[in-house]
Amino acid sequence: MMYNIINACSDLGVDVDGANNGPLLISKNLNNKMINKFITVNKVDCKKSKSIHDLKKNLNEVNIFNKELYDKVIETLNSKIFPITIGGDHSIAVGSALGSQMVNKNLGIIWIDAHLDYNTFETTITGNLHGLPLAAINGLCDDLTKFHNGNFYNPKNTVIIGYRSNELNKDKEIENAKKAGITIFDNNDIKKYGIENILNKAIDIASNNTSGIHISYDLDIIDKQYAPGVSVPEVDGINLDTAYKIAEILNNNLNIIKSLDLVEFNPNYDINNKTLIVALNILNMIIKTNT
Ligand SMILES: [Mn+2]
Numbered sequence: 001m002m003y004n005i006i007n008a009c010s011d012l013g014v015d016v017d018g019a020n021n022g023p024l025l026i027s028k029n030l031n032n033k034m035i036n037k038f039i040t041v042n043k044v045d046c047k048k049s050k051s052i053h054d055l056k057k058n059l060n061e062v063n064i065f066n067k068e069l070y071d072k073v074i075e076t077l078n079s080k081i082f083p084i085t086i087g088g089d090h091s092i093a094v095g096s097a098l099g100s101q102m103v104n105k106n107l108g109i110i111w112i113d114a115h116l117d118y119n120t121f122e123t124t125i126t127g128n129l130h131g132l133p134l135a136a137i138n139g140l141c142d143d144l145t146k147f148h149n150g151n152f153y154n155p156k157n158t159v160i161i162g163y164r165s166n167e168l169n170k171d172k173e174i175e176n177a178k179k180a181g182i183t184i185f186d187n188n189d190i191k192k193y194g195i196e197n198i199l200n201k202a203i204d205i206a207s208n209n210t211s212g213i214h215i216s217y218d219l220d221i222i223d224k225q226y227a228p229g230v231s232v233p234e235v236d237g238i239n240l241d242t243a244y245k246i247a248e249i250l251n252n253n254l255n256i257i258k259s260l261d262l263v264e265f266n267p268n269y270d271i272n273n274k275t276l277i278v279a280l281n282i283l284n285m286i287i288k289t290n291t
Pocket residue numbers: 090113114115117130218
């Protein structure tokens with residue numbers, strides 16, 4: 001199995017700057033003989049909206065970006081290469097996950113994240129589009145997915161792991177997710193049952209009657225003391241052993257995993273390259289050869 005690394009260089013989905021510079025920094029330091037090639041998608045040149053009154057921040061530019069990323073993921077899969085998309089803020093997953101769905105048809109998804117990313121245009125209070133991608137992928141945010149001509153991900157095969165955030169509008173976001181019927185394993189579930197049990201359960205749910213799984217791994221699931229270089233850091237996250245255990249289990253399941261994102265590395269907030277090194281370790285563990 002060979003891999004294309006797709007650098008998704010956008011921070012237009014969040015009012016914090018810098019996540020657009022994460023992918024190239026990771027790629028520059030990624031030496032792995034299983035990599036076929038590096039592809040880069042850049043955000044369009046624009047004046048980034050950060051207005052608190054704008055509840056669809058940079059919508060047009062995010063859509064232009066995601067359509068281009070979508071095409072790169074489709075192209076990669078059509079040449080029988082595994083796409084790894086490096087973000088970028090999490091709004092880029094609308095492009096990568098739907099691109100994979102377009103080719104693989106009936107995928108499940110595992111969203112590894114401190115946040116639900118399950119706001120809709122009706123419930124977002126910030127207008128930061130990186131808070132909507134999972135709802136969008138389930139077909140609940142039409143304005144973010146007009147470029148997509150295929151199926152959406154079925155909520156029955158949609159699983160979140162690691163949720164623990166305390167955002168102001170979290171009740172509405174949880175309500176969205178519960179109404180849709182997705183499965184949520186929160187941070188306490190990981191503490192109680194262990195990451196191996198939880199991730200294996202998630203894989204069962206996401207792969208049940210599907211053609212495979214798309215993985216979206218947000219670095220903010222990790223405690224901010226180990227991975228401070230993200231746009232919205234959260235305390236009480238998983239430790240590095242757990243973060244690497246996830247990578248190892250993903251590597252063991254590459255037969256059913258069809259595509260993957262690693263997102264939200266923001267070099268502006270990194271300390272002593274901690275987060276960069278964690279991201280590189282995770283990628284090298286996922287794409288190591290099984291021999
Ligand atoms: Mn996220």
